Amino acid sequence: MTDAPRKLEWRTATISAIATLTPRIRSFMLSAPGGFSFRAGQHVDVRLTAPDGYTAQRSYSIASAPGPGDAIELMIEKMRDGEVSPFFHDVADVGDEIEVRGPIGGYFIWPEGQAQEATGPVVLVAGGSGLAPLISMVRHRALSGPRIPMALLFSVRTPEDVICADELATLQEARDGFELALAVTRGAAWRPGDFSRRIDADMAADVLARLPAAPVRAYVCGSNPFVEAAASALLASGLAADVIRTERYGG
Numbered sequence: 015m016t017d018a019p020r021k022l023e024w025r026t027a028t029i030s031a032i033a034t035l036t037p038r039i040r041s042f043m044l045s046a047p048g049g050f051s052f053r054a055g056q057h058v059d060v061r062l063t064a065p066d067g068y069t070a071q072r073s074y075s076i077a078s079a080p081g082p083g084d085a086i087e088l089m090i091e092k093m094r095d096g097e098v099s100p101f102f103h104d105v106a107d108v109g110d111e112i113e114v115r116g117p118i119g120g121y122f123i124w125p126e127g128q129a130q131e132a133t134g135p136v137v138l139v140a141g142g143s144g145l146a147p148l149i150s151m152v153r154h155r156a157l158s159g160p161r162i163p164m165a166l167l168f169s170v171r172t173p174e175d176v177i178c179a180d181e182l183a184t185l186q187e188a189r190d191g192f193e194l195a196l197a198v199t200r201g202a203a204w205r206p207g208d209f210s211r212r213i214d215a216d217m218a219a220d221v222l223a224r225l226p227a228a229p230v231r232a233y234v235c236g237s238n239p240f241v242e243a244a245a246s247a248l249l250a251s252g253l254a255a256d257v258i259r260t261e262r263y264g265g
């Protein structure tokens with residue numbers, strides 16, 4: 015990808031596929047000539063322009079794994095009364111062109127540069143659409159090996175809100191060091207080993223104990239209140255503050 019565009023230039027991408035992931039979250043594949051050279055955890059900015067010239071710009075994490083190919087996947091949750099996410103859900107169609115820039119972000123990425131951070135156990139904590147950058151990390155691990163121990167604690171309201179349930183369950187069934195735990199906040203636990211409550215310190219400790227050693231890095235992503243609660247739970251379970259990286263979506 016030597017001739018890839020400079021990072022922060024706006025360019026035109028085409029929506030090449032749309033899929034419904036959950037009642038509130040859809041997947042949008044964006045393709046652009048030259049592709050997107052990115053690292054797991056990064057995001058792009060998208061810009062919409064109305065006929066009168068009004069523009070709206072938002073950030074969306076890249077959910078696909080880094081690698082060859084000219085498309086990236088975004089997972090967009092429809093926010094009630096929002097400007098941009100309802101456009102994607104209600105108006106955007108396959109073949110439409112969208113302005114995009116990026117990838118962006120050098121902090122919330124995995125693996126990092128240093129040897130220990132690239133090979134030590136990792137814990138991921140996602141709330142709803144906050145799964146997007148974390149599933150990029152999960153997919154990257156699955157495709158690239160070696161099988162670094164990784165645990166994903168994914169909080170959803172109901173089992174039907176689990177994004178990519180089959181994909182995640184299949185990865186766990188491979189028993190190669192990927193652990194999945196679901197925290198269902200409005201319903202019964204989905205499977206044995208899952209939880210039916212909001213994330214708390216006991217739950218965080220339970221999930222950390224599924225790793226062979228303490229994580230060298232924790233990545234937490236979701237709405238502001240979710241990130242506050244999940245990071246507090248990790249701290250209360252004994253994780254050091256400098257291990258934890260957060261990405262906040264708003265709200």
Ligand SMILES: Cc1cc2nc3c(=O)[nH]c(=O)nc-3n(C[C@H](O)[C@H](O)[C@H](O)COP(=O)(O)OP(=O)(O)OC[C@H]3O[C@@H](n4cnc5c(N)ncnc54)[C@H](O)[C@@H]3O)c2cc1C
Nearest residue numbers: 072073074075090091096097098099143146237263264265
């Ligand atoms: C780095 C980064 C990555 C992001 N990645 C994603 C992603 O992968 N998928 C995704 O769906 N969104 C993501 N977001 C959020 C996204 O940028 C928009 O904020 C979101 O789509 C709402 O935009 P909107 O125009 O529809 O609503 P707006 O018109 O901006 O406002 C709607 C209201 O919803 C609030 N809000 C925004 N996001 C959330 C949330 N997650 N939970 C609760 N309230 C919220 C806003 O603060 C505002 O009050 C990301 C944000 C950042 C900063």
